[in-house]
Amino acid sequence: ELHRLEEFRDLPAATRDGEKVILRANIGLISDVNIALRNGAEGVGLYRTEFPYMTRGSFPDRDDQYQLYRKVVENFPDYPVTIRTLDIGGDKGLPYFSPPREDNPFMGWRSVRVSLDNRDIFRTQIEAILMAGAHGPVKLLFPMISGMEEVHACREVIEEARANLRREGTPFASHVPTGIMIEVPSAVQMAEQLAREVDFFALGTNDLIQYMLAADRNNPLVNKYYDPLHPAVLHALAQVTDVARRQGIGLCLCGEMASDPMNFLVLYGLGMREFSMPAPFIPRIKAFLRDLDSAVAIKAARDVLTLSESAKIRAYLIEVLKEIE
Numbered sequence: 252e253l254h255r256l257e258e259f260r261d262l263p264a265a266t267r268d269g270e271k272v273i274l275r276a277n278i279g280l281i282s283d284v285n286i287a288l289r290n291g292a293e294g295v296g297l298y299r300t301e302f303p304y305m306t307r308g309s310f311p312d313r314d315d316q317y318q319l320y321r322k323v324v325e326n327f328p329d330y331p332v333t334i335r336t337l338d339i340g341g342d343k344g345l346p347y348f349s350p351p352r353e354d355n356p357f358m359g360w361r362s363v364r365v366s367l368d369n370r371d372i373f374r375t376q377i378e379a380i381l382m383a384g385a386h387g388p389v390k391l392l393f394p395m396i397s398g399m400e401e402v403h404a405c406r407e408v409i410e411e412a413r414a415n416l417r418r419e420g421t422p423f424a425s426h427v428p429t430g431i432m433i434e435v436p437s438a439v440q441m442a443e444q445l446a447r448e449v450d451f452f453a454l455g456t457n458d459l460i461q462y463m464l465a466a467d468r469n470n471p472l473v474n475k476y477y478d479p480l481h482p483a484v485l486h487a488l489a490q491v492t493d494v495a496r497r498q499g500i501g502l503c504l505c506g507e508m509a510s511d512p513m514n515f516l517v518l519y520g521l522g523m524r525e526f527s528m529p530a531p532f533i534p535r536i537k538a539f540l541r542d543l544d545s546a547v548a549i550k551a552a553r554d555v556l557t558l559s560e561s562a563k564i565r566a567y568l569i570e571v572l573k574e575i576e
């Protein structure tokens with residue numbers, strides 16, 4: 252099986268009828284880069300930069316961050332690397348940065364909210380990302396966006412970072428596409444307006460599912476409520492996909508759900524063509540894609556959107572999968 256999967260590494264990801272799909276890697280630590288390359292990832296769709304912050308004793312300075320991002324970028328000369336700004340809080344803590352105790356950390360002071368309240372740290376990270384962009388195609392991604400104000404605030408910090416680098420005479424990328432995670436339900440509702448402000452959306456289903464269904468992504472007691480195939484989730488994903496397509500902006504789904512063939516079938520059928528996942532799943536999805544006809548997936552997605560219970564959705568998809576594999 253493993254051997255068969257390795258054969259897929261250098262083949263393009265495409266359906267049986269030749270529709271191309273882009274499969275990128277989610278990475279955190281620098282060791283994930285080799286795993287991504289070994290599995291034939293077309294670049295990085297999600298670089299979780301909090302990981303390098305977590306393994307240190309203090310905030311890395313700008314040059315440390317720049318060197319690290321540069322190393323990642325140089326490993327993918329032909330493909331973009333999407334670098335996400337700090338997403339700490341919730342389940343991800345930093346040993347040297349203790350946030351106040353909160354009753355609801357996932358709904359609390361986390362992610363871009365922490366960044367916006369620590370402008371210097373935030374600007375420094377953005378400067379490092381723009382500097383890395385001088386060495387290859389980089390995209391800049393902001394997590395946990397819940398509305399327009401944060402997009403404007405983030406853009407202001409980008410402008411500060413650019414002005415700073417320009418003043419110093421430090422080389423940096425003149426154009427870095429900027430995107431936001433769609434992982435808070437309000438961002439789904441605002442997708443139409445948000446799409447006019449950014450170059451791309453990154454669908455963060457790990458959080459979107461937990462926030463839509465009010466089910467903690469890490470709590471086994473509510474695991475059955477944490478359901479990627481819940482009709483409400485699928486309708487939200489369909490809506491975001493349609494907005495991105497109509498407005499002609501990029502869309503990449505980088506939640507874990509894409510690495511499961513049953514989910515993938517629906518996501519593809521909804522119209523998504525770019526995914527980012529833990530790299531070891533890429534060959535498996537490529538193999539699945541080569542047996543898949545677009546028309547089958549599109550029909551399946553259309554059909555499941557008419558169903559109002561996830562048990563029925565699942566049962567339906569199991570039948571579709573039987574025909575494919």
Ligand code: PEP
Nearest residue numbers: 434455456457458505506
């Ligand atoms: C997500 O929320 O789906 C996501 C990709 O980001 P993270 O898992 O880092 O929260």
Ligand code: MG
Nearest residue numbers: 434455457458
């Ligand atoms: Mg998230």
